[in-house]
Amino acid sequence: xxxxxxxxxxxxxxxxxxxxxxxxxPSSNFYALHWYRWETAKSPEALFVMTLNGDEKKKxxxxxxxxxxxxxxxxxxxxxxxxxxxxxLCAVSPGTYKYIFGTGxxxxxxx
Amino acid sequence: GAGxxxxxxxxxxxxxxxxELRCDPISGHTxxxxxxxxxxxxxxxLIYFQGNSAPDKSGLPSDRFSAERTGGSVSTLTIQRTQQxxxxxxxxxxxxxxxxxxxxxxxxxxxx
Numbered sequence: 001x002x003x004x005x006x007x008x009x010x011x012x013x014x015x016x017x018x019x020x021x022x023x024x025x026p027s028s029n030f031y032a033l034h035w036y037r038w039e040t041a042k043s044p045e046a047l048f049v050m051t052l053n054g055d056e057k058k059k060x061x062x063x064x065x066x067x068x069x070x071x072x073x074x075x076x077x078x079x080x081x082x083x084x085x086x087x088x089l090c091a092v093s094p095g096t097y098k099y100i101f102g103t104g105x106x107x108x109x110x111x
Numbered sequence: 112g113a114g115x116x117x118x119x120x121x122x123x124x125x126x127x128x129x130x131e132l133r134c135d136p137i138s139g140h141t142x143x144x145x146x147x148x149x150x151x152x153x154x155x156x157l158i159y160f161q162g163n164s165a166p167d168k169s170g171l172p173s174d175r176f177s178a179e180r181t182g183g184s185v186s187t188l189t190i191q192r193t194q195q196x197x198x199x200x201x202x203x204x205x206x207x208x209x210x211x212x213x214x215x216x217x218x219x220x221x222x223x
Contacts, residue, residue, distance in 0.1 A: 004153075034212075043115070043214040044154075044202070089154065096209040097142060097161065103153035 002026060004092050006102035013080050014110050020076045021105040023090030027071035034099065035064055035075055036089040044089060047075075080109040113137070115215035117203050123221045124193055132188045132218045136205030143186050144212065145178060147199040154202065160186060193222045 005024045013019045023033065032051045038044040048057040053068040061078045077084055087104040094100065116135045124130050136143050145157040156170040160180040171177070175194075180186040190197055200219050204212040 036214075043216050044204075044212075046211045046213070049210055091154075097159055097167065099144070099156060099212070101146075101154035101156075 002029060002092060002094055002100045004090060004100050004102040006088075006090050006105050008105060009103070010106035010108070012108045012110055015081060017080050017109075018076065018078045019080055019107070020074050021088060021107075023073045023075070023092075023102055025071050025073075025090075025092045025100075027069055029094040030068050030071075030092065031095050031098075032093040033066055033073050034091040034093070035073070036091065037086045038089055038104070039086040047088075075105075077107075080107075082109045082111050085109045115203055115205055115213050117201075117215040117218050119218060120216065121219045121221075123223060126195060126222055127192055129189065129191045130193055130220065132190075132201050132220070134186045134188070134203030134205075134215060136184065136186070136203070137207075137213055138184075140205035140207050140213070141183065142206045142209065143180060144204045144206075145186070145188050146202045146204065148202065149196075149199040157188070157201075190220075193220075195222045198222045 007022050035047040036044040048064045050066040055066040057064050063076045066073045085108050087106045089104045091099040091101045118133045143160040146154045158178050159167045162183050163180050175191045178188045198221050200217045202217045203215045206212045
């Protein structure tokens with residue numbers, strides 16, 4: 001069974017701080033990795049899909065990297081804002097149409 | 112355009128009753144997924160549809176759970192004889208082919 005782990009489970013940062021979280025997965029049986037942002041009372045929203053080792057994606061102040069050989073992905077937020085407060089979910093696809101989610105990292109940005 | 116919608120948004124039911132949850136995917140999306148999130152847990156895959164067929168039902172936790180999709184569109188997830196451990200947020204997502212999933216707002220099910 002593919003196990004996707006995310007760390008930390010939760011964190012609080014001050015507005016303006018930069019932060020990062022980790023998604024770890026078995027490096028075998030990998031097809032793609034997805035990052036989602038899930039704000040309270042809203043639906044999860046896709047941030048990035050990455051498939052290739054060394055992939056880097058960026059959307060505004062948020063970026064992500066992927067290392068498929070060692071089985072991890074980092075999500076970075078530069079200059080955190082209160083509106084970045086959300087749960088960040090990582091999902092790994094061992095094949096098409098299959099998504100294994102981690103338990104998420106809950107981020108709280110303090111004004 | 113309209114996103115994925117789910118109904119009801121909240122459902123409180125007594126243990127032993129049957130419930131039906133509905134998902135309206137984005138028009139034209141061929142793939143549809145059901146997940147649930149129990150308190151303190153990650154998103155748990157339940158079932159996936161490609162068109163009207165369900166190639167992967169491996170996540171359904173017991174035979175009390177069933178799902179169908181008609182016309183390549185609306186899907187219903189039925190839970191028979193609900194138990195307290197069925198309490199969770201049930202999320203539906205759809206995608207065009209494979210890739211980025213679009214999630215609905217979820218149905219919060221509480222079994223008393």
